Amino acid sequence: MELRILRYFVAVAEELHFGRAATRLHMSQPPLSRAIKQLEADIGALLFARSPTGVTLTPVGTVLLDEARALLDHADRVRVRVSEAAGAATITVGILGDGTDPGMSGLAAAYRRNHPGIDIRIRDTDLTDPTCGLRAGLVDVALTRAPFDETALTVRALRTDPVGVVLRTDDPLARHDRLRLAELSDRRWFQFPQGTDPIWRSYWNGGRPREGPMVRTVQECQQAVLWNGTVGLAPFGHDLPTELAVVPLIDMAPSRVVAAWNEGDTNPLIRSFVEIATATYRH
Known part of the structure; x- marks a missing residue:
């Protein structure tokens, strides 16, 4: 065979x-x-x-x-x-914005067990580049979230997370069990800078243009909500400050955690990383 x-x-x-x-x-x-x-x-x-x-x-x-x-x-x-x-025992992994993803520690432990001799370099990137430097050749593989422009990339889905709206706990909408995007139409939303992947920007703005403060990091998103009452979207499963709450959105497509790498890259270290990530997130 x-x-x-x-x-x-x-x-x-x-x-x-x-x-x-x-x-x-x-x-x-x-x-x-x-x-x-x-x-x-x-x-x-x-x-x-x-x-x-x-x-x-x-x-x-x-x-x-x-x-x-x-x-x-x-x-x-x-x-x-x-x-x-x-001598090719190094792999650079790009991680998007927030290293508190609950699956990441399990993946790190599983990869170390399988490949103790590999030098794993981590490049943490902000929310303006969902490919974590992949297109610029700064990383070998990205552990990130979709959707984004997948042209010339190979993408493997690892997990799907429901998405909610992040609000201050004293916001009247925070008392709701669930919300629709239309109920947030008159609010200010945090924004990503011009030049950010348009598919990515559209998703995190609920599919339509919005107005609000510019942010680049998860921490800036949270501070925009705390200081300005701005609203924004976030996947469930992450820790938030006690002053913030996340309310499920019933008409928002879920967010996919994915591994991505350049199409046609045959580096065995990348394939091994992706297979271990797939097995780890499946459980």
Whole structure:
């Protein structure tokens, strides 16, 4: 079995949909389907039960998924060790704005356990660059939030978080159990500077132009709310000062925690980081 075909199989097994797996693998669906059918022919058993809505794993497919993941993990460790021996034992990770994400400490511990010889460099970036310096070549991989312009990037979703509006606790709206974006239409919102990714800016402004103070960091966002009564959006799961509250927004799309790297970058340290991040955030 070729490692490439096993990676195809794992993608289909995790997505349970050929179309989504093809998108994740940056390939068209027909060659992916042919590769899986050839794998099934080589094994002599069906790996997936197909239906119009997607696929499910057969018992044989379930066994192969466990074995394929173990084999691919081992192959990645081999590549990393060879990279270490060649002196390429450094990876620079870009982190967006706020290092208090509850999944980050678990990821750091898991990566250290798997690759104790790797020198991990962290570049903390403000909210004006959701790719954390990736496009400028300042980092190898970014641990960030979508949506943003994904042109020439590969993006892997790690977790989805609901989003709420951040308010002062003495704000009358803070007493609500939930809110709609329309109920905030007359408020001032914090803004990101001109030149910030427009997809990113639009998302955090609830999909429409707003007026309000300019901010660059999570701390500046919080201070804008505390001092000016400005409102803004934030994902759930982060610690806030006691003077602030976050109220769920029922008509706001959730925020995705993602890993992103430059399309076509085959650095095994990046792949290993992304696979460990995916496993860590899945649990």
